[in-house]
Amino acid sequence: MAFEILVVGVGDAFSVRHFGTSFLLRRGDFVCGVDCPDLYRRALHTHRFQHQGDLLDAQHLDALILTHLHGDHVNGLEMVAAYLRFGFRKKLKLYTSKEVIQDLWNRRLSVSLGQMWDGQGYQTLSVEDYFDLEEISWQVPAQIGPFTVTTRRTIHHLPTMALQISDGEHTFGHSCDTAYDPDLIDWLQRCDLFFHEANFGPAHTPLERLQALPLDVRKKMRLVHYSDLLDLSTLQGIQPASEGQRIVVGSDE
Numbered sequence: 270m271a272f273e274i275l276v277v278g279v280g281d282a283f284s285v286r287h288f289g290t291s292f293l294l295r296r297g298d299f300v301c302g303v304d305c306p307d308l309y310r311r312a313l314h315t316h317r318f319q320h321q322g323d324l325l326d327a328q329h330l331d332a333l334i335l336t337h338l339h340g341d342h343v344n345g346l347e348m349v350a351a352y353l354r355f356g357f358r359k360k361l362k363l364y365t366s367k368e369v370i371q372d373l374w375n376r377r378l379s380v381s382l383g384q385m386w387d388g389q390g391y392q393t394l395s396v397e398d399y400f401d402l403e404e405i406s407w408q409v410p411a412q413i414g415p416f417t418v419t420t421r422r423t424i425h426h427l428p429t430m431a432l433q434i435s436d437g438e439h440t441f442g443h444s445c446d447t448a449y450d451p452d453l454i455d456w457l458q459r460c461d462l463f464f465h466e467a468n469f470g471p472a473h474t475p476l477e478r479l480q481a482l483p484l485d486v487r488k489k490m491r492l493v494h495y496s497d498l499l500d501l502s503t504l505q506g507i508q509p510a511s512e513g514q515r516i517v518v519g520s521d522e
């Protein structure tokens with residue numbers, strides 16, 4: 270059985286043309302998000318993905334993987350968590366690294382989500398009121414619904430996870446944010462298909478390094494996290510992922 274990638278955003282942190290890079294994995298009825306940038310629900314509604322006869326929205330997330338704590342990957346999480354708690358009395362099942370778990374609440378979300386006025390007084394809320402947190406240990410396969418997810422630390426400003434996601438038959442990879450790293454590309458190119466970032470600065474991968482890879486590797490690659498300045502017509506042998514796109518992993522569809 271194949272599984273789907275629904276592309277929510279392909280842009281970088283500064284894009285005014287795209288939503289920030291994120292996507293959904295879906296196998297059967299199980300939906301797992303990867304990252305939660307700004308305007309997350311607006312992006313989902315813009316693309317009008319269908320799910321169980323409904324427009325796919327945040328309440329359909331069975332799980333969310335958070336790769337790292339840069340804003341263009343996590344800025345949407347505060348209001349998704351609030352939307353689920355106050356709109357659906359539901360907690361978000363969140364999978365991430367030990368390093369992100371240490372900082373996500375204490376250094377980021379507790380300021381805005383940790384205190385609520387209930388009409389009588391201030392109530393203190395904790396991370397457990399919004400999330401079921403699960404740590405994914407580095408390089409140890411974790412089971413998330415029908416998916417086996419293995420992480421690998423990338424070369425980036427913050428602890429950041431690249432991903433291999435398998436349903437037992439087919440495997441999809443994601444570089445997430447990373448400096449050019451041939452060992453990471455070797456790890457990713459074992460997958461049937463993978464996303465790779467391209468961007469500027471020492472903590473990202475220059476497009477030229479990807480263009481220099483063998484054609485069979487480039488054919489498995491879909492470009493994400495790209496700049497508004499990138500002229501996609503200059504890509505050679507690499508396809509860009511596009512917003513609203515549905516990719517079936519393990520099928521020629």
Ligand SMILES: [Zn+2]
Nearest residue numbers: 337339425446
């Ligand atoms: Zn980053």
